[in-house]
Amino acid sequence: WSPLGRGNVLDNPLLKSIATNHGKSVVQVVIRWVMQTGVLPLVKSVTPSRIKENVDVFDFELSQQEMLEIASMKADRIGADPDTCDF
Known part of the structure; x- marks a missing residue:
């Protein structure tokens, strides 16, 4: 289920600001956020x-x-939500 929204989050101003503050990329911030929520990205x-x-x-x-x-x-989700989708 794409934690990066298939690239849709890469231009988000909030994420860019947080990334700059940490000296990281937006991708790294999103991956770190997912990890800190207790989910394995x-x-x-x-x-x-x-x-x-x-x-x-x-x-x-x-x-x-x-x-x-x-x-x-x-944010709009990309693809089916694994918590609510019948596979």
Whole structure:
């Protein structure tokens, strides 16, 4: 189920601001947010630089305020919600 919204979140101003504050990319902020909610993000890539970026998320932590700001974002889901979908 795409935690990155198939790239739709990459231009979000809030996420860009948080990423800049941590010296990270938006992708890393989103992956870190998913992890801090207790979910294992399943991101994929075949590009070596993106694979490295995807795992370089253990040297920072989002604040409680940042977690709440991200959680309150209105976003369209891409694909079926695994919690409500009949597979």
